[in-house]
Structure formats: C-alpha cells, structure tokens
Amino acid sequence: MELLIGLICGAIGGNIAGGLLRNVNLGLFGNALAGVIGAGLAEKTLSVLGDDGLSSALGGGDAGVLWTHAATGAVGGAAVLLALGSIRNMLVK
Incomplete structure (x- = not known):
C-alpha cells in the first residue's frame, strides 16, 4: 500500500514540477512517467x-x-x- 501511495504521489509530483518549471516539462505522460520512475527509485532508497527516523519525525505510527x-x-x-528535463534541454541545444 505504501509503495502505491508513493508511486501515485511521484506522478503527481512530476506533473507539478513540470507545470511549475516549463523548461523541463515533458508533457503530461512524460512528467507522470518520470515521476513514477523517480518515486520507485526514492522508495527503494528509503x-x-x-x-523509521523520518516516519517518527512526520507524526509516527501509520500516518x-x-x-x-x-x-x-x-x-x-x-x-x-x-x-531528465535538463538532459533533454542539453541534447536539444
């Protein structure tokens, strides 16, 4: 369940970052895909x-x-x- 929440939030985070920073925007599906990949890597690293330490700092328990x-x-x-957006921008120039 936690992984699914992380992946969904990764897609949302990718789209928010793409909306705020137009020069790295990869489009709706590109932003979501990059977000899911980043969330997967971040979840594995976590x-x-x-x-444990970060969870207790953010309220402890299940929340x-x-x-x-x-x-x-x-x-x-x-x-x-x-x-990915920065790499794309460097290759396009």
Missing part, C-alpha cells in the same frame, strides 16, 4: 536506508509512514523529472 512515502515519492518524482 527502504534500504530505513524509514507518519504514509506521509513519509507520499513525500518521498513526490520529491523523487520531481527530482527525476528535473534531471
């Missing part, structure tokens, strides 16, 4: 590092875990979109 995965997915999705 599971390797352990999410803290859900907020942790949502925030991780959104930030990871936005980060991958920024990276």
Whole structure:
C-alpha cells in the first residue's frame, strides 16, 4: 500500500514540477512517467536506508509512514523529472 501511495504521489509530483518549471516539462505522460520512475527509485532508497527516523519525525505510527512515502515519492518524482528535463534541454541545444 505504501509503495502505491508513493508511486501515485511521484506522478503527481512530476506533473507539478513540470507545470511549475516549463523548461523541463515533458508533457503530461512524460512528467507522470518520470515521476513514477523517480518515486520507485526514492522508495527503494528509503527502504534500504530505513524509514523509521523520518516516519517518527512526520507524526509516527501509520500516518507518519504514509506521509513519509507520499513525500518521498513526490520529491523523487520531481527530482527525476528535473534531471531528465535538463538532459533533454542539453541534447536539444
């Protein structure tokens, strides 16, 4: 369940970043795909590092875990979109 929430938030985070930063926008589906990939990478990193400390900082318990995965997915999705958009811009010039 946490992974699904992270992936959905990654797609949303990718689209929000693409909307705010027009120069890295990859389109609706490109932003969502980059967001899902970034969220997956961020979720894997979070599971390797352990999410106990971050979960307790965001409220602890089940709510803290859900907020942790949502925030991780959104930030990871936005980060991958920024990276892919920047690479695309460098190759197009």
